[in-house]
Amino acid sequence: MNALPTACEVRPAVELLRVDNLQTEFRVEEGVVRAVNGVSYTVDEREIVGIVGESGCGKSVSQLSVMQLVRNPGRIVGGEVWFEGHNLLKYRASSPQMREIRGAKISMIFQEPMTSLNPVLTIGRQLTESLELHLGMTKKEARARAAELLDSVGIPSAQSRLDDYPHQFSGGMRQRVMIAIGVACRPKMVIADEPTTALDCTTQAQLLELMLSSIEGCQGALVLVTHNLGVVARYAHRIYIMYAGRIVEQGLCRDIFYRPRHPYTIGLLKSVPRLDEERGRRLVPIDGTPPNLIDLPPTCAFLPRCAVAGERCRLEPWPELEPIDGEGHMARCYMMEATGE
Amino acid sequence: MTTVPETTPPVSERAASTDVLLDIDCLKMHFPIRRGLLRRKVGEVKAVDGVTLKIRRGETLGLVGESGCGKTTVGRCISRLYTPTGGRICFDGVDITSMSEKEFRPLRRNISVIFQDPYASLDPRQSAGSIVGEPLKVHKLVENKRDYNDWVERLFVKVGLDPNLMSRFPHEFSGGQRQRIGIARALAGEPKLIICDEPVSALDVSIQAQIINLLMDLREGASGLGYIFIAHDLSVVKHFSDRIAVMYLGRIVEITTPGELYDNPLHPYTRALLSAVCVPDPDLEATRERIVLEGEVPSPVNPPSGCTFHARCVNAIPECSKTVPVLKDLGNDHEVACLRVG
Amino acid sequence: MNDVSTTPAVETIAAPRVNEWKRFLRVFFQRKLVIVGVAVILIWVLTAIFAPLIAPYDPNLQNLKENLQPPSSEHWVGTDNMGRDVFSRLVYGTRTALYVGFGTVIVSAIIGMILGLLAGYLGGVVNAIIMRIMDALMGFPMLILALLLAAVLGGGLQNVIIALSIATIPGYTRLMCAETLSVRENEYIMAQRAIGSKSFRTMVRHVLPNAFQPLLVLITTMIGNVILAEAGLSFIGIGIQPPGAAWGSMASAGIRDLGTLPWLCFAPSLAIAVVVFAFNMVGDGLRDALDPKLRGTL
The missing domain is CATH 3.40.50.300 (P-loop containing nucleotide triphosphate hydrolases)
Known part of the structure; x- marks a missing residue:
């Protein structure tokens, strides 16, 4: 093995x-x-x-x-x-x-x-x-x-x-x-x-x-x-994260787990209990429920559940995948300055 | 997204109590297998075969x-959905093992159940409000319609549901919301113990945390509320429980605190189970020990002699196939049933 | 985000209110024949209610001078051998069919459902006793059994209803028992036990409503079947007794003149066929509209 x-x-x-x-x-x-x-x-x-x-x-x-x-x-x-x-x-x-x-x-x-x-x-x-x-x-x-x-x-x-x-x-x-x-x-x-x-x-x-x-x-x-x-x-080796019919973040395995930039990826990682952590950490759930895929609005489908959404997210259509640090690491979000810390 | 993880206080601070709420002694549940025209008994499924457990008041035990x-069978024996075929269950000092349904009915409000499947566990033809209020009616906990409505409304708010949705039917809710309805129903009788049978495994990943947090909040809100948390997902159980019991083929093989279980697993099966769980951390995964068990779980109709795990165990000695190991207390709140340990 | 999770957020509903009733009606009326069926049943029921206004003559008024007349403007379907107006008798025949159809189904469905619910929910000895009796009853074809019972009880509307009810109970019991057994396996029934609900409450409030839909289809088609069976009994003379106007006995009386005056036999037969057909169509429509497997696809 x-x-x-x-x-x-x-x-x-x-x-x-x-x-x-x-x-x-x-x-x-x-x-x-x-x-x-x-x-x-x-x-x-x-x-x-x-x-x-x-x-x-x-x-x-x-x-x-x-x-x-x-x-x-x-x-x-x-x-x-x-x-x-x-x-x-x-x-x-x-x-x-x-x-x-x-x-x-x-x-x-x-x-x-x-x-x-x-x-x-x-x-x-x-x-x-x-x-x-x-x-x-x-x-x-x-x-x-x-x-x-x-x-x-x-x-x-x-x-x-x-x-x-x-x-x-x-x-x-x-x-x-x-x-x-x-x-x-x-x-x-x-x-x-x-x-x-x-x-x-x-x-x-x-x-x-x-x-x-x-x-x-x-x-x-x-x-x-x-x-x-x-x-x-x-x-x-490489991971694609999908949400509501689109890829919201992609990149090498370590980039996704150690440097996630899309709020959904970050939310997923924080919401699952991990075997190796101290017991009792409060999970950070993603609020709301996954969207109904019928007649989705043109704005970001994660918007209603997003904790960092800004003005731009509400006004403009879902952005394209933008390259960020790391080989092939891309995410589809306007607020990546906020998520980069 | 910068959040400081809060930690929940350990059980000793939360519900400082050492008295035993539930005392299970050598519980056995053998289901008969019947065949043929005369439904003759041709064998038994030894679903639970000698489980001994104590649960303190306000404690959460992960199974x-x-x-x-x-x-699941252990959970259903405790809630007396099954009548055990052997052993003894004492709840709050009362032996409930062989009580009749009629005798046990008044006690049912103390032990409630949250089911796995939020789609199958709610009556599709009842409104959310009347599902949640059913225990109030069954146990006649309210005198008039207004008290009833107030109570149900409080329950809705408690589990994070909008009380205006009381007249809606289950199919109009999402999976997570349905599970909240199930939780509200379980809370209605103000129980001392809630048996959660895989409460999150049917839910989406992003929703699971909502439900786990809700269950933890409820535990902190009501003093003395204990859970039996039944699940196959070790990460969730470890996150949620004060003590964890690992079961294999109808018996408990190891029972200890979550920290001990992760740092110092002693039973070979526990070790295999731990290694099978993937941690969302690539660097850690690259270094973790991977134990791949041989073969499959034997049938509970004909379990192996001695230690039921011996055929798949790397540490097995000939003695293991002859002697049934009992739980040994190794101190440090750690008990293990293995001949090669201690 | 922490605040949100510690004080549980009030969740708003994600999905729009699903209107089951609207969906049901849309699927139900999708088929043209269902519309025809519903229309026929409506006309039939209205005719039965307003029979005295519609029928031009008293159905039992004999006028031997004018017997066996062909259809004319005075007698739309002619007269029978006693000189009674056949059209008026057909109109009053709707009442007999209505009494027998609905009367029998109400009696047998209620008894059959109760027995099926008990057999399915309680199981064990209760199930064994009830279902063996039902098996014995089902050993006879429905019409033969009804015939035997009617022969023992004697003719007349009430006895026909009793005979047909007994003959049709096993169908409901079997279906209800099967439905109960499958509903009983649902987790929500176990949940009901876990909160301490008594068997009776669980049975009436939770099992019955969930097992009822397939019964509805059976009840609908059964009305047609029962009307047909009553016509059969009346045809061989042990059903509705003369001079009562029943389609079966009219057809039977008309058969002697089949060669010369075919409408005497064909008109009541056609009435029977149309009504039975209508109920079968409506039953099929209900089956489609209620089928949970088709939910969301149609």
């Missing part, structure tokens, strides 16, 4: 994915929900990127949009997703190119393993399918590789469990199978959407370590979508 | 453990 890269390690900066001004909206009865409202980010090869936000901030939808897996009534209405020199949004969701990308190049690990595994197919079948399809393996090769994969994610007597169905595995074991499927084709990038939220602390730790080493094993990049600040502090 | 460890 010690071979894992840490946040401070020097990493090669070869860009793998570039998302530009991605916009996804949901048309519902009451109006238009701009779930992803102009999100841009990059993922480098072998990098671990954390996307952090609360429920409804658009972090999951942005990832589903990259994979073109957004379901009705959601629609991707703008932006570009560049991956290996192609704009993925030029392809139709069901095109062969997109299927190739989803199966072999970018894979996704979801929060709920029970709903993402097909209950009527054996685990072996679900593993070998993509191996045969994308890597052109024969049945026999694929089966041998599948057993290897299951073994590598710590499933005991892997060979014999290939013929079992998902319901015969426990929650933690199913998530291990998901990881095995996720890395089966040695993808360039894995998107893990709250991969361990439904699990217990120690199982969560087991699986995160396992996922990291599996992805490390196939030299892929990882996009870790989570609401848990601790998890990104432990694993991520 | 931490992973799903299936029996922490």
Whole structure:
């Protein structure tokens, strides 16, 4: 486990994915929900990127949009997703190119393993399918590789469990199978959407370590979508903080945790109890509730909850991401002089 | 955003009291598994298997453990939503273990419960006001409509809700506000003990702190109000509790103060649990010990013999699979159930 | 910020007031057939109330000289073999259908719901006894059971209502029991126990209101079914006794002249079909409008 890269390690900066001004909206009865409202980010090869936000901030939808897996009534209405020199949004969701990308190049690990595994197919079948399809393996090769994969994610007597169905595995074991499927084709990038939220602390730790080493094993990049600040502090190189469909702050892991500049980031960090602190520190909550994303005003969406908001915030539209100290450290706020102390 | 963190005084100053409010002795809750046409008993889920605990008046005890460890069941036995199958629970000097529902009902206003899911724990067809006022009606604490309204209004203000919203229905509130309604209901009977069963885990990160602060304010406001704080999130429990009990497979493996627990965890399971919690501090994370447990939590239907943790424990010796360890008091308010310690 | 959190801030409501009732009406009336159904039921009820004003003749006035007349401007649907005006009898038939439909449903739904609530909430022996009796009743098809009971009790409006009520109770009991079992599992019911509420209070104030919606759909479609069953009983002569005007017995009387005077049989049959169809449509509309799974999507 010690071979894992840490946040401070020097990493090669070869860009793998570039998302530009991605916009996804949901048309519902009451109006238009701009779930992803102009999100841009990059993922480098072998990098671990954390996307952090609360429920409804658009972090999951942005990832589903990259994979073109957004379901009705959601629609991707703008932006570009560049991956290996192609704009993925030029392809139709069901095109062969997109299927190739989803199966072999970018894979996704979801929060709920029970709903993402097909209950009527054996685990072996679900593993070998993509191996045969994308890597052109024969049945026999694929089966041998599948057993290897299951073994590598710590499933005991892997060979014999290939013929079992998902319901015969426990929650933690199913998530291990998901990881095995996720890395089966040695993808360039894995998107893990709250991969361990439904699990217990120690199982969560087991699986995160396992996922990291599996992805490390196939030299892929990882996009870790989570609401848990601790998890990104432990694993991520770079972090994007999302609020109400936009990125409000981005930067290297240490910049985000030690020099946060957006009031929302600062608020999040102060509002969570920490294991290492003296007991009884009064938490500083963020007042109010996350905004309703329908017909948001053009001003900063965090304004109603912001403790440092000034006149300018009330009058002018939400600012663009402004670079600040630190490599790639940017935040979207007018009051950064006030938050910089 | 420059705030001086205030600290809450420790329990000794807050409610200077050493008398025991709740005394649990060897509590057992075995759920029968029934199968077949005749619903014959074919086994038992040993959800709680010998828990011994004392809670002082005004104290907050954190009960931490992973799903299936029996922490929720302990809470439900204390609030007598379940009738324990063994052991003894004394509340305020009265043995409540096998009281009938009728005998226990008057005592219920002393022990209230805050539930995990703020969506499922409020009746969708009742207005917020009547949900909060229900205990007043049930225990006939008010004589007339005006007293009732005043009382409910006070409760609304106490938990930070606008009393004008009394006629609204649960679905019109956000998650955090719903949890405040649940808290107001729990406060209505002026209880001595509130069992908080994962009160913040269903809420958004930014809302959790609001609720935790509210619960802490209430503790300081009412002298003698104690909590049993059940949660799987060790950071929250450590922040909130005066003492913490760590549970594994129906038993308490370690019980101590938050400071001792963090600085000097003695049970191997506690150590693994601590290391699994991520701290939002990258530099600290880079240096922290990471213990990754092998395997999964065994089934409580057929728990391992001896110490239930022995199969996953790095320190296990053959003796561990034979002898059930009991909690040993090591002084310094620290008890641990491990053969290899002390 | 510290001040705000130590003296709890009065929170203002985040979401706008959701008008459930408005949403319900919009979904309910989205389907054209539901509007037709509601209109038919309204006309039917009004006809029953104002029958004496609408019917041109006394429904039981016999005029053997003018029997078996074809439809004319005097007798819109002609006359039957006793020379009674068929249109007037159809109009008065709405009253019979109304009594039987609503009467039966009120009796059986109340009894069925109480039994289902008790069986579901108390469980154990109570559940076993109630549900076994219901299973036994359900062993017979509804119409056969009603037929047996009506045969034992004898004909007449009141006995028809009793027979049909008994025959339809198991449906409500089963549904109510199932709903109660699922509502009972909710945390708010456990919360109710935790604050010390008595079983009866919990059952009436918390379980019943939350279990009621699916019952409403069943009640609506049941009105149609019961009217159909009554027509069946009257058709074979053990329902409403002559000379009472009932659509079933009218159809039965008209069947002898089906070849020559088809309207005698078809007119009452059509009346039955239209009313039953209307209730089924309204029931479907209710189901859609009340379905919590569809909430927010439609």
